[in-house]
Amino acid sequence: MIELATLDRHFDGMPPVAAMHIRAIAFDGDALVLHAPLSANVNDKQCAFGGSLASVMTLAGWGWLMLAADRAGLTSEVYVADSKIGYLAPLYEDLHARAWLRPGQDWTAIIRTLAERRRASATMQAEVRNSAGVVAATLEARFAMKRVEPTP
């Protein structure tokens, strides 16, 4: 079973992600939350770098699908296909990205498609808010999922 620590090992295995010090901190079945310290993700204006905001939101969506597919009993590879990102306000504190399945999508149907056809598509939403609740950035991204045999 994939745990949050499994995601962290994935992150640490990717040099650009390891450099951002991204950590999975909570998954309740509805949303996955990742954390990254501002110090490793700051730009020349002392706020969060746009590429780090994009990365942590994309990885939150990716991680959600990895965890949720695993909990449904399917080992899968997940690839981002496309995304739309809005940069709404500068963020002067650590990054907390929250991702969830876009409302209106049927997770049971997605999992059934993945089980039967070995491929499926899912759209995720994510956002980064500051500690006062102000939204700094939003993402909507479509992911391709490919069912694979679990490694023994």
Add this chain to the structure above:
Amino acid sequence: MIELATLDRHFDGMPPVAAMHIRAIAFDGDALVLHAPLSANVNDKQCAFGGSLASVMTLAGWGWLMLAADRAGLTSEVYVADSKIGYLAPLYEDLHARAWLRPGQDWTAIIRTLAERRRASATMQAEVRNSAGVVAATLEARFAMKRVEPTP
């Protein structure tokens, strides 16, 4: 005057960008090209990490505007406002991102607006191709520009 080396100093001043080893390698007035080595930007599937592709394309658009505004005699700050990214094919080699002003936009009018109103908006396009010419990723991003007094 802003040179390519000035952009590199900006990149090196941002920890997550420094970790990606991004370098400006060419600007001909029409397009800016950035380079980043695959080794610092690889994911767990041995191809380029999506967040690195997003970062290098966004920074190519950002750098184009910094350079082109400077050549028009205006010192400005440039912020990404929103973007759309397509991940089309895996990339198994170094990243070369090329950015240009979206066709149909009037750069002279943008510069005039920036000079007169101190703020302007510009939309950039960017892509990453492999050495065989296959497009790995595309970006279209809107940037906000703010004219500032040059530091003496």
